[in-house]
Amino acid sequence: MGYRKPIVILYGSETGNSEDYAYCLSRKLRYERYVLTVCSLDEFDLKELLDINCLIIICSTAGQGEIPRNGRKFWRFMLKKRLPSDLFSHLKFSSFGLGDSSYPKYNSAVRKIHARFLQLGAKELCIRGEGNEQAPEGVDAFYTAWEEIVLSSLKTQFPLSVSLLPIPETELLEPATLLKPLTQKKTLDTEANIKMDAIERHMEYHSEKLMKFVVLENKRLTTVDHFQDVRLLKLECIDCVLSYEPGDLLSLYPANDLRDVNALIELQGWTNIADLPLQIDGPIKVQGGLIKNLTLKSFIMHHLDIMSIPRRSFFSLAWHFASDQMEQDKLREFSKLNASEQLYDYANRPRRSILEVLQEFSSLKIPLNYLPELIPQLKPRLFSISSKPDKSIIELTIAIVEYKTIIRRLRRGVCTRWVKTLNSGDLIVSSLVKNRMAHNFMNDRPIVMIGPGTGIAPIKSLIEESIINAPSRPLCLFPGHRYSNKDYLYGQLWSQLEREEKLLVFPSFSRENSAYVQDTLYKNKDLVNRLIVFENASIFLCGSSGKMPSQVRLTLEAIFAEMNQWTEDEARKYLIALEDKGSYVQETW
Structure with missing residues (x-):
């Protein structure tokens, strides 16, 4: 019998880069037929560390050498003094860090995590890898070298049954989530209905407390002839008493522009099902919870980041869905680790959005069940609070992101574009994030x-x-x-x-x-x-x-x-x- 316990891949990520590498690695290992669990450091049930044999951690460094926010609960557990020195003696692990050598505590987070696992008795599956954004070859080159070592080490130390041949990469892996539009018709999804559903969003998946705010003021601070629009957004909490300190943050839950959402729906041929009630079955977790009265349209509008720049994991899945051979070949090329420069020139330099990629590759039609895997979640945006602590009032100072790319296309930040539309009296939901500064x-x-x-x-x-x-x-x-x-x-x-x-x-x-x-x-x-x-x-x-x-x-x-x-x-x-x-x-x- 070969190794059949799940290999666990955990990521600590602020901007999504570590998460993207984690899912790229998981897809690679799934094709090798390894059983996998992938999630953020904080989402993982820590008790399960005692039941697994192989752990891989991919982690960026935040702030001054800190663990990213989605890994701090995990790290607090790891630092407990009463943990026995042989706690993880059964465990083999490796780690990869994403860092920038221009900062003094370059890759500090992954080094701390790696060292702590060694202190608690874990053994190295293979050496730790570290990527450097400042290096001419970029992070991809470091990751590619480390990934090859990880694959080789797994095959040696955790071999699968000889009867299990790798899945050909031309085959499509089963989706992790099922999206089912129901035949029961609901009220047409107008922008007003979707906004109200967002305000009443569920709390099924996450424990953070969502609070209701009313917009008191949305005032431009810079002069109208200045190139950048900077806003003072003044909010009043209407359902609880606030408690915050200088340095704390407010988490805003933005929405895509309805015109962009409708463009995607029409492009993919989903017009007939866009307003039907949507049932989701599978391990999907959404910060703040899914909004009420979910439909395909409201799911895309509030939970999918269709205006984000596509990462490598997008292309590694997307090429399967292009019916035109030339388009399929091009998409597949972008998914390869040795094509980092081509991917950067196509996606990052002009800051192309996922929606624009789908518009340019017209034969790319997404099966509904793969939508949550292909397009990343629209995550909340964090803003530093700029007002003194108050029991009901919060002020934010927000720069509206609007610029033209090298290909002369106008870009607007999803969150700041949404902020700009807020008027006095509007209701929004937010959550406080403690920073301990x-x-x-x-x-x-x-x-x-x-x-x-x-x-x-x-x-x-x-x-x-x-x-x-x-x-x-x-x-x-x-x-x-x-x-x-x-x-x-x-x-x-x-x-x-x-x-x-x-x-x-x-x-x-x-x-x-x-x-x-x-x-x-x-x-x-x-x-x-x-x-x-x-x-x-x-x-x-x-x-x-x-x-x-x-x-x-x-x-x-x-x-x-x-x-x-x-x-x-x-x-x-x-x-x-x-x-x-x-x-x-x-x-x-």
Whole structure:
């Protein structure tokens, strides 16, 4: 008899990349006839770790070397001190990390997980793999090499019965979920009906508490002639008392535009069944639960991310459904690991959506039961709360995503496009997400805050909370924007607080004086160094990821070295020490 216990693949993912690799690996192993379980770290029943023999973990790194949000419950269990050192002596495992070497704690999450399994007695199935987004060959090259080692190790250490030949890759695997349109006719799905059903969505699958909010205000903060529309979205909770701290997040549940949904339905020939009641049988879990009175149209509108960029797992399944041979061959080519550059040029560079791919490959017709496997779920979007803690009011500062791609097509973010349509009096559902950032600032120490663009959102919450609860605390703010008169978010508030001697403000306006936040930090190096090195100030950096966080970090290291006559290595180690003890907090996205 060959090995028949399930191989468990768990993923920790913030943006979906690790999840995509997990499902690519699972499909590969299913063709080899291995029995599999695939889910996020937190979705897995931890008791089952005692009943399996083989575990594979694919995990990205979040924030400052943290476990992604969908793996933190799992990690808290792993860190329990009372766990015996031989708990996983029966288990063989491997792991793969997705990281970016421009960050100091590159692939820290997967390294911590891997090391902890070894501490608890698990044995390596094969070596840990680590992907680096900064490498010229990209993450795919690292993953491909690791996947080959995993397959070889499985065949050696967990061989299947010799009578079980691999399934030819030209065959289609059975769907995991069944979608059944029922013949009973319901009221036509109008946009108003779908919105109301979304507000009354079920809580069958997840335990997070959905709360009802009414929109009080949706106001543009930037001037109308500025290229970017940044919104103040003010909400009032109408069904419970709120409890949140600076740094906490609000999870919004967006919807696809009804025109896009109808375009997909017409393209796929589902018009006759779109408004029928839909029954779903299978292991489908939806954050926030499925909406009420489910139909195919409302399922696509609220639960499928049809405007997302297709990943490799999309193409590895989609090619089976194209009837035209040339289209089938092209789709199949994109699914291959050695075609990373072609996939990037086709999908990522022009930011093509799944809907656009389906429009371009006209012979691609999706069998209904494969819809949940082919198109990823429309996940909630997280936004930092920008108001001081309140029992009923929440404010968000949201940049509306609208731009043209290299092929001159207009792109709009699904969530921000939806946010832009919200009017005063509209009802929405949301959930609070605790971030525990405030615990790093629960003291009277000074804070140096650096917030370009909408990175100012959680900083505003922290400033307003500090003025109330720690009025003697020195607060020093370095906001960064393009223009003083177009996009200086909350500039009037900062000026007022500065006049009241509650805040020191050093703004940067890149299009007026070519200054970025790191330049203004260095210009005020005496103050920055005194606050951090001699007055034990905390540092809070918030904004978009990319070059900005690393530039700020290098600037701080340069300030420490110059002002204290330290070597570069001493300055770097000092900043790492601040980070390790929670005095340097970075929130980037």
